[in-house]
Amino acid sequence: MKALVYEGVETLGLRDLPDPVADAGQSLVRIAASGICGSDMHAYLGHDERRPAPLILGHEAAGVIEGGARDGTRVTINPLVSCGQCTACASGRENLCPDRLIISMPPREGAFAQYVAMRDENLVVVPDHVPLEKAALAEPLAVSWHSVRLGLAAHDRALGQTALVIGGGAIGLAAALALKAQGIDDVTIVEPNATRRAYLSDVCGAQAIAAATDDYAIVIDAVGYAATRAMASALCSPGGVIVHIGLGEDTGGLDVRRMTLQEITFIGTYTYTRQDFRDTCAAIFAGSFGALNWIERRGLDEGPQAFRDLRAGTVAAPKIVLDPWA
Known part of the structure; x- marks a missing residue:
């Protein structure tokens, strides 16, 4: 697969890498849209020790399940992975789990790539009337x-x-x-x-x-x-x-x-609970956030320039979404 890899401070490279493999309880998601987040920019600038190079960044993503029983299902990804067993998780506050990780933090690669393997419980089905580039906004x-x-x-x-x-x-x-x-x-x-x-x-x-x-x-x-x-x-x-x-x-x-x-x-406040993510998706699907027409779409190969443009403050749209297949 093609992936945009953070290689060092203010350096990104497009690489050919092996496709990820979905383990038990996971699905392989063919990524259709992946948004650039402020935390991706922090890593790009060398300001986030949690995201050392080399690493595939990106955690705001939506796509289509490829293979398995749910093949062809359109989904958006909750990128926050928690242990499911601690006091915070048991109380429904998974965002406070001491072992929480977001994809794009080692050992979990991110979504600036053509494929991501993700736990099934972190996937929310997207109705056909919602474009996947808008479903990718669920995380922010x-x-x-x-x-x-x-x-x-x-x-x-x-x-x-x-x-x-x-x-x-x-x-x-x-x-x-x-x-x-x-x-x-x-x-x-x-x-x-x-x-x-x-x-x-x-x-x-x-x-x-x-x-x-x-x-x-x-x-x-x-x-x-x-x-x-x-x-x-x-x-x-x-x-x-x-x-x-x-x-x-x-x-x-x-x-x-x-x-x-x-x-x-x-x-x-940091991230969200699993219920917050589901509630947000429901609000998106119902149109409660409006048209969500504030996206600038670029190809994955345009990712390095997108980061440079964001760094320079020349991007008007609040969100750039990368298409790994463009």
Whole structure:
């Protein structure tokens, strides 16, 4: 099979590799679409020690089962693999499993390839009316669905029903869509990149601004840098909630004194539960996230240039999806 392999800092190569073999309880999935995630970019830049080279990156994927009893079944992939036995797994919080892995973390290769072998329990059937490139958005949408669910559970709606999302990439846009799908209508995205901001407004119908000065009851930081955490702690209204998804850098930014005095809740969140993933898929299939027309599709051989373009900040669309067969 052809695969896009991370070979070193800012270096990707297209290689011919053996097809993976599905073990018992697994299926071989012929990948139709695989999205580039911010974590893939972190690895590409050499910022993720969990993803050492050489490695096939990519974990946002959908395709068709090839072979076996379910041959021809269209599926999207929940890439989070957990042990299924620990306290977290038993309580339905698989994302906190101490042994959790996402494909694209050794020893599990990722989905920037023509085939992936995946556990059957991690595959969700996609209806025929849903394009597989949109079904591949289930993973980033599930990240945001989970974060919004946690934020709303901690939020007193009597204190306000406005939300600010910091960052207009795929996770930020997905958070805005998840907020609306879960009942918050007044949602603003702050995005400093003018090209991306115009795309969010013109194509996605989002309320996107260059800078924010008002207070918001819910603030979602989908970037995760010291500057964005500072923005979140300054703009969250008293009694509000900050939900922190981004993994840009580790420290700095939060105004802990203001958060303490104003009783602002801070929630760090990572990935999603298995139920969140299924709920997200159901919302996609029902059209609850809208048209999901914010995808730029490229071939797998265009992957290296796609990463360079993302690095340079010249991509307007929130999500680039690679087609391994183009």
